[in-house]
C-alpha cells in the first residue's frame with residue numbers, strides 16, 4: 001500500500017512479473033500510463049498530443065523528455081498492448097502494426113540493404129513470398145527459398161551478404177516446426193538475423209526469442225486478437241533490434257487504429273484460456289482424423305506421425321489450433337465435405353474462437369495451375385481446419401457427418 005487509498009502499481013507489477021500465463025495475460029502491461037484508474041486501458045482516440053508550452057516541446061526535441069508527440073509515432077493504448085506482448089514473448093520491445101503483412105514488410109524494409117539477400121522457406125504465407133518476389137526485387141534484393149526444417153540447406157543457402165533468415169514456425173499449411181536453436185546458430189555464424197513468424201504458435205506455445213531468434217513476428221489478427229474481429233501485426237525483439245523497425249514504422253505509417261488496439265488488448269486477456277482450448281481441440285481432432293479411413297494423412301506436430309513431432313516436443317508447449325489433412329477424395333469430393341460441415345465457417349484465417357475450414361487449393365492457390373499447386377505440395381484434397389474453442393465432441397460429430405458427404 002502506498003498511502004492507504006490506492007494500491008501501489010509498482011507492487012502489483014512485482015507481484016505479476018513472474019506469475020503464470022493467465023495472470024500475466026490479464027494483468028501485465030495495463031497499469032502504467034494510467035491517470036484515470038480505469039480497470040481497462042482507455043482507447044486514446046487521438047491523432048496528436050498537446051504541449052503545455054514551447055519549453056516542453058523543446059525538451060522533447062532535445063531528448064530531455066519522453067512523451068507522446070504525434071499519433072503515427074506512439075499511442076498509450078498501443079503501449080499497453082506492446083508491454084503485454086513483450087511480457088508474454090520475453091521481448092524488450094514491440095511495435096504494433098495495422099496487419100501481419102505490414103509487420104513483415106516494414107521489418108524487411110528496415111533490415112534489408114539495397115541488393116541484399118535473404119533466405120526464406122517454401123512452406124510460407126503466400127503473400128510474404130509474393131512481396132519478396134514482386135516488390136523487394138525492385139531493391140535488387142535476392143531471395144533463396146529452402147525447404148522448411150532443412151537446416152543443412154540453410155547453411156548452404158546463406159551467403160556473406162545474407163541479412164535475414166525468415167521463416168514461419170510452425171509453417172503453413174504443413175505445420176513444419178523449425179529447429180530454432182540450430183537455425184539461429186547457423187544463421188548467426190553468417191551474420192544473418194533470424195526472423196520467426198510465430199503466428200501459428202503464439203507466445204504461449206513457443207517463444208522464439210528464447211531459442212535464439214532475433215525477431216518474433218505475429219499476425220495478431222489470428223490468436224492474439226482471437227475473435228475474428230480485427231487485423232493487426234506485431235514485431236518483437238531486443239531494444240536494439242526493434243529501434244530500426246520502430247523508426248521505419250513511423251515513416252511508412254502502417255499503424256494500428258486505437259480502437260483495434262483496444263480490441264487486441266481485450267483479446268489478449270483470454271489468450272491463455274483460449275490457447276488451452278485451441279490446443280486441446282486440435283490434438284483431439286487430429287487424433288480422430290488420423291484414425292478415420294476417409295482421411296489419407298494428417299499433419300499436426302502433436303502427432304507422432306508428424307515429421308517434426310520431436311522438435312515440437314522440445315520447443316513447444318502445445319501445437320496450436322490448426323490441423324491440416326488430405327482426404328481420400330478428388331477436388332469435388334473435398335468440396336462436398338467442406339460444404340457439409342455445419343460448425344466451421346468456410347473462410348480464410350485462423351486463431352479465432354470460431355472454427356474455420358478451407359481448401360488451400362481453392363482459397364490461397366487458385367490462381368495457379370493444378371500442376372504448379374502440386375509442385376508447392378498443395379493437393380486438391382488438402383483441407384486446413386483452424387479449430388476454434390467450440391466443444392471437441394461437437395466438432396468431431398460435425399466432421400463425422402461431413403465425411404459421409406464425400
Ligand SMILES: *Cc1c(COP(=O)(O)O)cnc(C)c1O
Pocket residue numbers: 099100101102125168172197199200219220221222231232233
Ligand atoms: C495471416 C498471416 C499473415 C498475414 O497477417 P495479416 O494480419 O492477415 O496481414 C502472416 N503470416 C501468417 C503465418 C499468417 O497466418
